[in-house]
Amino acid sequence: MSFVEISKLVKSFGPEVAVAGVDLSVEQGEFVTLLGPSGCGKTTTLRCIAGLEHPDSGDIQIEGDYVTSVTNEIFLTPEERNLGMVFQSYAVWPHMTVFDNVAYGLRIRRETRAAIKEKTTKALDLVGLGHLAERYATKLSGGQRQRVALARAIVYNPKVVLFDEPLSNLDAKLREHMRIELTRLQHDVGITSIYVTHDQTEALVMSDRVVVMDKGVIQQIGDPESIYAEPTNAFVANFIGVANLMEGKLLGHDGELTDLEIPLGDGSAPIRLKATGAEGAPVGAKIILSIRPEDILLHLEKPAEAMNLFEGEVIDTVYLGNFLDCQVRVGPHEVGVQIDHFEELDTGQKVYLSFTPDHGLCLTE
Amino acid sequence: MATDTAAPQIDVAPPRGWRTWFTQENIITTIVGLIVAVAVIVPLVALVINSFLVLDDLGFDTEWGLQNYRDIFHGHVIRKALVNTAIISTGCTILATLLGVSLAWINARTNCPFREQLEPFNLIPFFLSPFVGAIAWHNLASPKVGLINNMAKTAFGIDFPLFNVNNLWGVIWVTGIFFAPLVYLFVVGSLRRMDPSLEDSARTTGAGLFRTTMTITLPLVTPAILSGAIIVFVTTAGEFGVPFKLSAPFGWETLTTQIFTKAVGDDANHYLGAAMSMVVGVVTAFFIWIQHRIIAPRSYTTVTGKGFRPNLIDLGRWRWLAFAYNLSYVCVAVFLPIICLFFVSLHKIWSGRIIWSELTFWNYQKVLFFWWPESIQAATNGIINSFILAFGGASIAMVVAIIVSYMIHRTKGFGARLLDFLSVIPIGFPGIVLAMGVLVTYIRTPIYATLWILLLGYITRFFPYGQRNISSIMMAVSEELDQSSRMAGASWLTTLRRITIPLLKPGIFAGWILLFVIFLRELSISIILYSAGTETLSVGVYYLSNFENEPMTSALSIAQTVALLICIVIFRKVAGKEALTA
Numbered sequence: 001m002s003f004v005e006i007s008k009l010v011k012s013f014g015p016e017v018a019v020a021g022v023d024l025s026v027e028q029g030e031f032v033t034l035l036g037p038s039g040c041g042k043t044t045t046l047r048c049i050a051g052l053e054h055p056d057s058g059d060i061q062i063e064g065d066y067v068t069s070v071t072n073e074i075f076l077t078p079e080e081r082n083l084g085m086v087f088q089s090y091a092v093w094p095h096m097t098v099f100d101n102v103a104y105g106l107r108i109r110r111e112t113r114a115a116i117k118e119k120t121t122k123a124l125d126l127v128g129l130g131h132l133a134e135r136y137a138t139k140l141s142g143g144q145r146q147r148v149a150l151a152r153a154i155v156y157n158p159k160v161v162l163f164d165e166p167l168s169n170l171d172a173k174l175r176e177h178m179r180i181e182l183t184r185l186q187h188d189v190g191i192t193s194i195y196v197t198h199d200q201t202e203a204l205v206m207s208d209r210v211v212v213m214d215k216g217v218i219q220q221i222g223d224p225e226s227i228y229a230e231p232t233n234a235f236v237a238n239f240i241g242v243a244n245l246m247e248g249k250l251l252g253h254d255g256e257l258t259d260l261e262i263p264l265g266d267g268s269a270p271i272r273l274k275a276t277g278a279e280g281a282p283v284g285a286k287i288i289l290s291i292r293p294e295d296i297l298l299h300l301e302k303p304a305e306a307m308n309l310f311e312g313e314v315i316d317t318v319y320l321g322n323f324l325d326c327q328v329r330v331g332p333h334e335v336g337v338q339i340d341h342f343e344e345l346d347t348g349q350k351v352y353l354s355f356t357p358d359h360g361l362c363l364t365e
Numbered sequence: 366m367a368t369d370t371a372a373p374q375i376d377v378a379p380p381r382g383w384r385t386w387f388t389q390e391n392i393i394t395t396i397v398g399l400i401v402a403v404a405v406i407v408p409l410v411a412l413v414i415n416s417f418l419v420l421d422d423l424g425f426d427t428e429w430g431l432q433n434y435r436d437i438f439h440g441h442v443i444r445k446a447l448v449n450t451a452i453i454s455t456g457c458t459i460l461a462t463l464l465g466v467s468l469a470w471i472n473a474r475t476n477c478p479f480r481e482q483l484e485p486f487n488l489i490p491f492f493l494s495p496f497v498g499a500i501a502w503h504n505l506a507s508p509k510v511g512l513i514n515n516m517a518k519t520a521f522g523i524d525f526p527l528f529n530v531n532n533l534w535g536v537i538w539v540t541g542i543f544f545a546p547l548v549y550l551f552v553v554g555s556l557r558r559m560d561p562s563l564e565d566s567a568r569t570t571g572a573g574l575f576r577t578t579m580t581i582t583l584p585l586v587t588p589a590i591l592s593g594a595i596i597v598f599v600t601t602a603g604e605f606g607v608p609f610k611l612s613a614p615f616g617w618e619t620l621t622t623q624i625f626t627k628a629v630g631d632d633a634n635h636y637l638g639a640a641m642s643m644v645v646g647v648v649t650a651f652f653i654w655i656q657h658r659i660i661a662p663r664s665y666t667t668v669t670g671k672g673f674r675p676n677l678i679d680l681g682r683w684r685w686l687a688f689a690y691n692l693s694y695v696c697v698a699v700f701l702p703i704i705c706l707f708f709v710s711l712h713k714i715w716s717g718r719i720i721w722s723e724l725t726f727w728n729y730q731k732v733l734f735f736w737w738p739e740s741i742q743a744a745t746n747g748i749i750n751s752f753i754l755a756f757g758g759a760s761i762a763m764v765v766a767i768i769v770s771y772m773i774h775r776t777k778g779f780g781a782r783l784l785d786f787l788s789v790i791p792i793g794f795p796g797i798v799l800a801m802g803v804l805v806t807y808i809r810t811p812i813y814a815t816l817w818i819l820l821l822g823y824i825t826r827f828f829p830y831g832q833r834n835i836s837s838i839m840m841a842v843s844e845e846l847d848q849s850s851r852m853a854g855a856s857w858l859t860t861l862r863r864i865t866i867p868l869l870k871p872g873i874f875a876g877w878i879l880l881f882v883i884f885l886r887e888l889s890i891s892i893i894l895y896s897a898g899t900e901t902l903s904v905g906v907y908y909l910s911n912f913e914n915e916p917m918t919s920a921l922s923i924a925q926t927v928a929l930l931i932c933i934v935i936f937r938k939v940a941g942k943e944a945l946t947a
Contacts, residue, residue, distance in 0.1 A: 050565075050569050051568075051569075052565050052568070052569070077568070077573070077574075078565070078568035078569045079568050079569070079570075079571045079572055079573050081569075082571070083569055084569065084570070085565070085566060085569040085570075087562035087565065087566055088562070089560050089562050091560060091562035091563045091565065091566040093563060093566075093567075093581060093585075094585070094665040095584045095585060095587075095665060104567070104570055104572070104580075105570040105571050108570065108571040108572050108576070109571060138665070149566070152566070152570065153566075153569075153570075156570075156571070162569070164562075
């Protein structure tokens with residue numbers, strides 16, 4: 001039994017199904033991110049854990065105790081769950097000082113005056129706001145409010161801290177800074193965290209495990225490396241990073257490798273390629289080949305020997321500082337290629353592309 | 366970063382010639398600005414000056430002095446009126462705040478059944494005439510002709526009058542239920558637009574429902590409650606119709622009824638009237654100043670611009686009690702008064718009992734058929750004049766409002782700040798006070814005793830209401846939309862006509878109807894400024910109430926109420942549900 005255990009969670013708003021059967025377990029001290037586009041059900045899942053939404057069905061257990069169980073008719077109110085939560089809008093109370101905001105949870109727990117003072121000061125120092133304790137929340141910047149919200153959520157040592165897109169209202173520089181700080185803090189305090197975001201960088205940088213969601217369903221769970229390198233379906237491949245997706249047909253399995261062909265239409269012969277993945281799929285099955293732009297090699301001349309070689313025509317190049325982003329037309333497909341050597345490329349120029357089989361990933365629908 | 370290069374030489378442009386000042390924008394805004402300044406400031410200055418003029422015993426000559434103020438604070442009658450005004454305003458503020466806050470909370474934050482159906486009814490009293498409400502409650506609960514008292518007598522044999530509204534309590538009751546929507550509007554907006562995560566975070570931090578409500582929700586809406594309460598206090602202090610109908614005839618005068626007596630009638634003394642207006646005006650202006658300078662800036666911006674679903678509290682079985690409470694409010698503030706007036710209007714003589722065999726529409730003929738020689742002139746004049754004033758007044762006031770808002774939000778400098786200030790001032794002075802100022806200013810000019818002086822009074826007092834409607838939209842619409850039009854080659858006027866005004870259209874129409882409603886029921890300005898031939902609807906009601914009888918009064922009241930109710934329906938269609946919430 002994991003520390004947080006969610007099973008068969010379903011929640012709809014009217015006819016719209018927000019969460020369609022989510023199962024998830026989170027270990028103690030783990031930092032798990034729910035990642036997905038807006039409307040994928042990640043925030044609703046989080047709010048169900050918090051007790052701010054009543055799910056239609058499913059159970060949620062924390063430390064082995066039910067906090068929500070539709071079948072057993074158990075529903076603990078948010079205040080009975082002993083969790084901390086950081087909201088997207090920070091939700092720092094404008095009629096209280098920074099100190100009072102953070103001390104709120106301790107006062108509710110009837111801690112002694114001395115303990116409140118000590119713990120609040122410690123939490124404020126932890127987020128670097130010790131010097132602003134007596135200031136009103138309305139006089140703070142966005143980043144400072146975010147820290148108040150964070151201190152407020154961790155000060156009473158809750159079982160789990162829930163983060164609902166806490167960095168999305170900050171500007172890019174500050175977001176990056178807070179991301180690092182949050183990660184450091186989470187490691188120092190070692191608190192179990194469930195974090196919701198639509199920002200893949202945030203998810204990849206901060207998490208122990210990433211849960212990719214779409215349309216109310218979990219698409220993939222895994223550590224950041226495997227989510228990026230081994231997406232299990234086209235949605236994950238495309239959502240995490242950038243991927244070239246081309247539809248094709250499975251021809252057969254050759255040991256570790258998979259043979260496939262990509263039709264080019266217009267009477268041209270299909271290109272035959274070797275890649276990995278789709279191990280269980282039968283011959284002739286429809287598959288999607290996913291290749292990251294940085295994994296494709298671009299050649300000006302036809303190389304003597306190269307695997308997975310095919311030709312294309314340059315459509316456009318964009319200079320991006322440390323690399324060149326090049327769009328190449330291959331039959332009906334536009335393939336994005338990232339190159340770091342600066343070739344002179346003209347629009348309409350014929351080029352050759354190749355990739356090693358381990359960088360091509362076959363995905364089934 | 367240090368740099369060695371010298372700052373480039375800048376050619377200082379020669380001062381621009383005065384000719385360049387004459388642009389469409391500058392000419393039009395300056396003219397309108399000056400008119401507004403004159404219209405607002407002159408009556409107030411005149412009021413101050415006149416309040417220090419003392420009429421001699423013969424009533425012909427005046428001299429400078431403080432005798433008017435001495436009369437107010439030492440004269441027995443007026444001092445009592447001052448005390449009564451204070452009691453009524455305080456009592457009404459407490460009642461209206463309790464009603465407004467509780468109803469707002471029920472509607473915005475609970476699962477009270479049918480609240481969406483009840484909500485529009487909660488706002489109806491805001492649009493109706495409190496004077497008519499007083500007439501209705503007079504007929505419902507005065508000792509002799511009160512319908513409720515007589516029904517109690519017939520049904521239960523209660524010999525003594527069960528209720529008596531002909532005293533200060535009656536005035537507090539009627540103003541309280543009629544002004545509750547003012548508080549309601551302030552608070553319901555604040556409750557609805559509050560970021561629900563402010564409360565959610567209290568819940569996840571460990572606070573229960575009750576504690577969250579007391580430590581988070583209530584403190585956050587406190588500025589809205591205080592703002593609403595102050596508006597109610599000021600409105601009540603300037604309210605004329607209700608005390609005039611309910612308490613003044615029974616010896617409970619207020620400052621407003623005293624000002625009225627001093628402005629018209631046989632012992633008219635404009636100078637004393639001006640001094641009394643000053644006393645009321647100083648107090649109300651002070652409170653409005655507090656609201657604007659101290660309370661409004663402290664209201665918490667809890668909005669983050671997202672569409673929120675506010676947290677609803679499950680009241681369980683208690684929700685039916687909340688429903689009953691809200692329904693009772695709607696009954697005493699809307700249904701009972703209108704039904705009672707309707708029945709009274711169908712009698713030739715009202716004795717406090719419905720006599721089913723004698724019901725007739727006779728009174729409606731008397732007060733509505735203006736082509737009929739036997740109709741009552743004051744009433745039929747009132748209908749025609751009020752529609753002229755409401756239509757013309759609302760239209761002109763909205764033009765002023767648009768230009769004033771434009772100046773406040775799209776220009777900089779002294780003019781913008783002055784107009785911002787000028788458009789708050791009329792709100793600080795009750796209609797009757799401003800009307801006294803207008804009266805003493807224009808009494809010796811040709812516009813006295815014409816509809817023009819009424820029009821002037823209406824627009825001066827109420828254009829800020831239209832201006833607020835426009836300003837709130839103008840702040841939300843980017844200035845760059847105007848500027849792009851100028852860049853594309855359009856003149857200032859063309860931009861105003863083709864870009865700015867079309868963008869403001871919903872606000873303009875909502876503001877227009879709101880002013881139309883206000884003007885259609887206006888009493889306290891009209892009562893000071895009207896003369897024979899320029900009666901308004903409410904003056905007609907006043908006339909009938911004073912010189913004719915209750916059934917005829919009720920007939921005209923019903924006619925006015927029906928007109929207002931039609932406007933409410935149009936207003937809601939045009940402006941949508943949230944239009945009024947502060």
